[in-house]
């Protein structure tokens with residue numbers, strides 16, 4: 001069965017975030033009815049942060065069995081632990097700190113990428129996270145069975161820290177790469193590769209703002225992955241684009257969700 005692709009449009013960022021949060025609990029709740037542990041991969045960026053905050057503020061938060069969730073990141077900024085610009089700090093602020101403080105989620109289930117003030121250099125940090133992913137994977141697999149993987153998308157079509165024409169987007173192995181001279185600050189980052197991202201069953205891409213419309217339009221029209229990385233994203237079961245109206249401006253109408261209106 002070929003993977004499904006859905007494009008859902010919401011009036012504004014707030015509507016997008018609350019819709020994603022509601023779908024998150026429905027989806028992960030359903031997954032936990034069929035398997036003992038759900039592996040979820042978070043992302044960074046402003047939309048990613050808004051969605052984490054919506055998940056954390058949801059009245060459904062305490063109904064999910066967080067003890068059966070393993071959390072990962074698709075990318076991380078090469079900054080000291082606890083730096084406010086780190087993607088895991090964004091998740092702590094919006095969701096994780098509360099869950100840990102209330103004993104709902106064990107820190108050991110939060111798989112943070114290494115920090116720049118730790119013992120590893122950037123390349124060793126990439127190898128270390130790849131090894132951690134492999135340890136949590138089924139025998140012989142490079143990464144766990146990611147049940148749900150979140151992505152933001154940059155105006156240039158980057159996802160995670162895979163930037164157009166950079167070496168990382170060309171890597172064909174499902175692993176973790178070190179990124180240097182990133183066009184988006186900070187200059188050094190760590191990122192899952194596209195093959196690692198595409199091992200996820202479900203990929204949810206969340207975009208808001210008119211500056212995202214051109215790259216998304218190109219991607220959905222079949223652009224080249226090296227030139228527009230988001231064009232190469234495809235979950236094994238389902239890929240959903242959650243958009244506000246501005247980001248959806250160049251989506252071919254025939255691709256909009258069945259009713260074609262604000263979902």
Ligand SMILES: O=C(O)[C@H](O)[C@@H](O)[C@H](O)[C@H](O)COP(=O)(O)O
Nearest residue numbers: 044045046047152153154159160
């Ligand atoms: O470290 C990061 O910044 C993110 O991982 C990055 O991939 C982000 O998701 C996109 O750049 C979109 O960011 P916005 O949602 O802020 O536009």
